Amino acid sequence: MNLLDVNWVAVVIAALAGFLVGGLWYGPIMGRRWMAAIGLTEEDMKSADAGKLYGFTFLLALLASWTLAHTFASYDQSLGFMVKLLTAFGVALGFIVPALWTNYLFQRADRRLFWIDAGYWLLFYIAMGLVHASMA
Incomplete structure (x- = not known):
């Protein structure tokens, strides 16, 4: 299988879906x-280079989306909607959440930060899984 043999429209739409989840999650839902x-304030956030921050974040969302699409394309094409959705959720729950938890334990980060970030990644991958499963 060719590494580029994925549904690129789904890759971009899924990345946008994950990006939108991030905007909502770290904005009106859990931003404060x-x-x-x-330990940041709204003023701190306003002083950030938004174009660079959001541009790079979207590129990373594209990479995550492409990786998920490639994973699905590597398997039997008869995978159903729920299998793809649960696989996307499983990636977050089985890989991302434990990695965050490990980092935050050693950093002695605020436990609230773990729950906020873990919730985001679960929703991010669910959103991308929904798109990829719907556009198969």
């Missing part, structure tokens, strides 16, 4: 709690 957990 997240800033408090990492």
Whole structure:
């Protein structure tokens, strides 16, 4: 199988879906709690280079989306909608969440930060899984 043999429209739409989840999660839903957990203020956030920050974040979302699409394309094409959705969720639950937890334990990070970030990654991958499963 060719590494580039994926549904590129789904890759971009899924990355946009994950990016949108991030905007909502770290904005109106958990933004204030997240800033408090990492010790930043709204003024700190306004002083960031938004173009660079969001541009690079979207490129990373594209990479994650492509990796998920490639994973699905590597397996039997008869995978059903729920299998793809649960696989996307499983990637977050089985790989991302434990990695975060390990890092935050050693960093002695605020426990709230773990729950905020873990919730985001679970929703991020669910959103991408929904897109990829729907566009198969």
